[in-house]
Amino acid sequence: MNNRKLNQLFKLARNEPAPAPPEDFAAGVLRAIHREPPGAATEAPSVFDRLNLLFPRIAFGAVVVIVVCIVLDFGLTAAGVPGLHDGLSQISAQWLLAPDEFQL
């Protein structure tokens, strides 16, 4: 079985017409829809579906917030105001890792 013969088979199969739907097909679909529980069509998507749909915007928003925080931190540090880094160091130095606490 070479490639040309396989391609010929694809080409021949492509010519097969699809069967026609029965006359009452649309009515059958409508009956199936009416059997659906009420509210199925407007069923709220799950949290994950919503997050998935919003993903690009959320990711972009998160990047913007991070960039703004970094710029702000650099700006405050340059202006002499204690920045985010200083604040964290201060907190950890004073409260979390106060050296006096560990002296016996």
Add this chain to the structure above:
Amino acid sequence: MNDDAELLERIRNGATDDFAEVVRRHQGRVYAILHRYERDAHKIEDLAQETFVKAWRALDQFDGRAPFDHWLSKIAVRVALDHLRREKRRQNEIGLPELGDDVLDWLRSGDEKSELDGRAAAELLDLAMRELSPLDRVVITMQEIEGRSVKEICEATGASGVAVRVRALRARGRLRRALEKLMQDENEQPQVEPIV
């Protein structure tokens, strides 16, 4: 005649029965997709109905950025994929259909000049494609029979472009081997002498 957008807006506003018009407009396309994956007319009808019911359920998610029939086609391909996965599980329980003489003659002939009608060709392909994984089958069918682009296949299946190309290549190889095996199996079958 109203276009799809106007019709869909009416349905969203509560005119559920207008969905029948959507079905009438697009049933041909849905059938055309599904019959590439299933030969039984009753099963195709069930799958087509499942496609439209799923579309109806998800109608609020259709944002109108792409044409409605593209969106619906994606649902039909997903329904076909799920169907192939279900069928694959019980494939071993079903015996293989016998190949007709015209199919065997075509398989045995070395050239591409021999004739085979579309139905027989589709049956032969269906048989050979049972050797493929459901996703490989969808990829090769969309690419080679429906003539879809890699981008369209990616959108419909959720696979990446590289994965689609690799799967298509692998599926071609497997199909060739499956067809050769079919030919060998038919040749090895013992010939029954007619009783005189």
